[in-house]
Amino acid sequence: MGAYVGDVPEACDGCGRAAEASGMRSTGWAVRVAPANFEGVYCLECASALRLVPWWATCSDCGRASCDEAQAEKEGWRYFLDGMGELHPYCPSCLLKPALADSGDET
Numbered sequence: 827m828g829a830y831v832g833d834v835p836e837a838c839d840g841c842g843r844a845a846e847a848s849g850m851r852s853t854g855w856a857v858r859v860a861p862a863n864f865e866g867v868y869c870l871e872c873a874s875a876l877r878l879v880p881w882w883a884t885c886s887d888c889g890r891a892s893c894d895e896a897q898a899e900k901e902g903w904r905y906f907l908d909g910m911g912e913l914h915p916y917c918p919s920c921l922l923k924p925a926l927a928d929s930g931d932e933t
């Protein structure tokens with residue numbers, strides 16, 4: 827536990843793509859800790875395929891809630907991992923805010 831906190835994982839345990847290729851570096855990732863087959867670190871694509879990411883997300887910034895997974899995906903909701911290993915969903919409007927666009931992307 828805590829091995830990935832504050833650090834971008836090397837690669838997705840689901841699809842095997844590197845952090846760069848799977849978008850983990852730019853859009854975040856999900857950490858699954860469970861005594862099941864799914865344990866590991868997953869890019870958002872795999873995370874949503876495995877249903878690791880809750881679709882009943884509430885935007886961490888404006889508090890707007892999304893209760894429809896397909897709709898949220900269409901709208902472009904994203905999930906970011908903070909230093910504590912917690913996933914924070916953000917609605918598309920808040921993703922457009924400069925402050926958020928800067929964090930997590932260090933190119």
Ligand SMILES: [Zn+2]
Pocket residue numbers: 838839840841842843848868869870871872873
């Ligand atoms: Zn993946």
Ligand SMILES: [Zn+2]
Pocket residue numbers: 885886887888889890916917918919920921
């Ligand atoms: Zn928002």
